[in-house]
Amino acid sequence: xxxxxxxxxxxxxxxxxxxxxxxxxxxxxxxxxxxxxxxxxxxxxxxxxxxxxxxxxxxxxxxxxxxxxxxxxxxxxxxxx
Amino acid sequence: xxxxxxxxxxxxxxxxxxxxxxxxxxxxxxxxxxxxxxxxxxxxxxxxxxxxxxxxxxxxxxxxxxxxxxxxxxxxxxxxxxxxxxxxxxxxxxxxxxxxxxxxxxxxxxxxxxxxxxxxxxxxxxxxxxxxxxxxxxxxxxxxxxxxxxxxxxxxxxxxxxxxxxxxxxxxxxxxxxxxxxxxxxxxxxxxxxxxxxxxxxxxxxxxxxxxxxxxxxxxxxxxxxxxxxxxxxxxxxxxxxxxxxxxxxxxxxxx
Numbered sequence: 001x002x003x004x005x006x007x008x009x010x011x012x013x014x015x016x017x018x019x020x021x022x023x024x025x026x027x028x029x030x031x032x033x034x035x036x037x038x039x040x041x042x043x044x045x046x047x048x049x050x051x052x053x054x055x056x057x058x059x060x061x062x063x064x065x066x067x068x069x070x071x072x073x074x075x076x077x078x079x080x081x
Numbered sequence: 082x083x084x085x086x087x088x089x090x091x092x093x094x095x096x097x098x099x100x101x102x103x104x105x106x107x108x109x110x111x112x113x114x115x116x117x118x119x120x121x122x123x124x125x126x127x128x129x130x131x132x133x134x135x136x137x138x139x140x141x142x143x144x145x146x147x148x149x150x151x152x153x154x155x156x157x158x159x160x161x162x163x164x165x166x167x168x169x170x171x172x173x174x175x176x177x178x179x180x181x182x183x184x185x186x187x188x189x190x191x192x193x194x195x196x197x198x199x200x201x202x203x204x205x206x207x208x209x210x211x212x213x214x215x216x217x218x219x220x221x222x223x224x225x226x227x228x229x230x231x232x233x234x235x236x237x238x239x240x241x242x243x244x245x246x247x248x249x250x251x252x253x254x255x256x257x258x259x260x261x262x263x264x265x266x267x268x269x270x271x272x273x274x275x276x277x278x279x280x281x282x283x284x285x286x287x288x289x290x291x292x293x294x295x296x297x298x299x300x301x302x303x304x305x306x307x308x309x310x311x312x313x314x315x316x317x318x319x320x321x322x323x324x325x326x327x328x329x330x331x332x333x334x335x336x337x
Contacts, residue, residue: 017118020182024121024175028128031171035283042290049297056304 083288094282097275101268109268118182123268125175127276128168129198133236135165135280136205140233143226155222156319158229160287162208164280169202197243204232212317222319291318 105123112119139162146154176195177187189195211228215221261269 017116017182020118020178021120024124024178027174027178028124028171031167032279035167039286039290042294046290046293046297049294049301053297053300053304056301 083285083292087282087285087289090278090282090285094275094278097271097278101272101275104268104271109265110262112265115183118179121175121179121182123272124276125172125179126269127273128175129172130273131276131280132165132168132172133201133240134277135161135168136201136236137233139165140230140236143229143233146222146226147230152222152319155226156291157288158226159212159319160284160291162205162229164284164287166202166205166208168276168280169198169205172198173202193243193246197239201232201236201239204235208232209317213315216315218320225319 101123105120109120109123111117139158142154142158142161146152146158176198180189180195181187208225208228212221212225215224
């Protein structure tokens, strides 16, 4: 069935300007691919940071020099949106 | 905050790009003079239009930043201009490939559309160095907004000036002289829509990533018991840490 569907699709005239058209679309594809790769790196960094935060939150109070009174400072709750 | 609707937008973009590619290669007829080479226009022209509209949008967002002094508008303006610059690189490369196939040269300096687009690109290429050159975040965002507004106003003026020039070598896709047949026009509109969706999706990804990083920094500070924001290293990107809203109760829950 797939072969029949592919046979119905008109052949692309790649012999003339095919390399230029392919080049242009590859540029777009490459730009998106590079962006996705950069986003993947960022995501892995965020994952690592979240892991560090999780380990920080699991520490007992006062171990990391944490000031518990600072957690409930009302001035910090009114930070601009 | 920025991640809301990202999934739907991403799926829409993938579908639109797939439909656009299908129309370009299997529906739109071959152009009489250029033949298969004309297929480049379905990626080159939408890239150019979206990039130029992005530059103008960056200026409009910068106006909103100067009006409200809200750093989030500066962040949006920065991301939109940053993405437009990437799209502009794509426009220049695909345009050069078309010029080589059609005219036999990678670049033609006597062609006003090419040179004017290069001028706009080079103008915006100075945006990031400008930001990086200013250390104080407040001044940096203010000066960058002024730049974005001025350059954003230059883009339509530049476009009109090129249109008014008499030496027409560059093919016109849109305008009074346009005579695109129905299937070609439909393919072009779908390609433009797909490119606009791609632009919006990438901007949203960028904003979501930056906002998430800012939230993580804020949470780290709270868990470490720091009261003041640390001095960050010099960066071209806007600072968001002083506007990140992480309710103290939520931070407290995380700590427990």
